[in-house]
Amino acid sequence: MNFKKTYEKVKWIVWKCEKEFYIHLWEHADWEQEGRLILYELQLNCPEVEENEEKLLKYFKTKFRNHIKDKVRKQESDKRKLNKVPYTEIGEVSHKLRSKELFLDELVVLREALKEFRKNLTSQEKENYERLLMNERFSGRAELRRKLQIHLKDFKDHHL
Structure with a gap:
């Protein structure tokens, strides 16, 4: 199956996560890029999702949401607070x-x-x-x- 056609089937999941989660300094294009990367990894690791659309949607949603949750955890963790751009009143x-x-x-x-x-x-x-x-x-x-x-x-x- 064509990568673009496959992405068209799952991009609504990316858009829904974009509305649900906040990741500092990410724009819509960043969300789209992450979605494409996750889909590419999924196609490499589980080629059987190409034939089964139901499996594709389930696997992609799980993999993408977990990826985004990891990004949010990294952003918010106390250990990594110094990696954030500090708020300064200047x-x-x-x-x-x-x-x-x-x-x-x-x-x-x-x-x-x-x-x-x-x-x-x-x-x-x-x-x-x-x-x-x-x-x-x-x-x-x-x-x-x-x-x-x-x-x-x-x-x-x-x-x-």
């Missing part, structure tokens, strides 16, 4: 990071620097700082960004 400065991940010690230093920056702001500047983190527009935005960049210049030399 707003627009984050796109300047060389890598999308920070080491834990770097993250601690950055958070402390941001905490100290926020501590030295007036109440209006604190409100604007929160708006800056949410990427909102406001009067004085450029000035606050410059102030933040000056405050983080030591950090910038090493990490940004």
